[in-house]
Amino acid sequence: MAAQHAANGRIGALESWSRTSDRAARTKRARENSPACFEYHLARVDAEITDHQERVKAAEAAHRAYMLRLAQASAKSRKKKAARDDAA
Numbered sequence: 001m002a003a004q005h006a007a008n009g010r011i012g013a014l015e016s017w018s019r020t021s022d023r024a025a026r027t028k029r030a031r032e033n034s035p036a037c038f039e040y041h042l043a044r045v046d047a048e049i050t051d052h053q054e055r056v057k058a059a060e061a062a063h064r065a066y067m068l069r070l071a072q073a074s075a076k077s078r079k080k081k082a083a084r085d086d087a088a
Helices: 002-018 023-032 038-043 052-087
Strands: none
């Protein structure tokens, strides 16, 4: 039953995408609200920072920190997987 439900969901998603003429417009809000997007961090910079260049620098730092956290998590996951593979 769960497999059928998942298949129905995939079919519906594919049909929906087949009727989408502007894919970028459809996913714009999601991209803008993603921590992977620079604008996400720029919107969350301390409001007390009024100088635009300083706001950009702060957002860049936050964005880099986010990406480094992702890299650390990825490395940890790969190391864990390698250890499991070695044990097997």
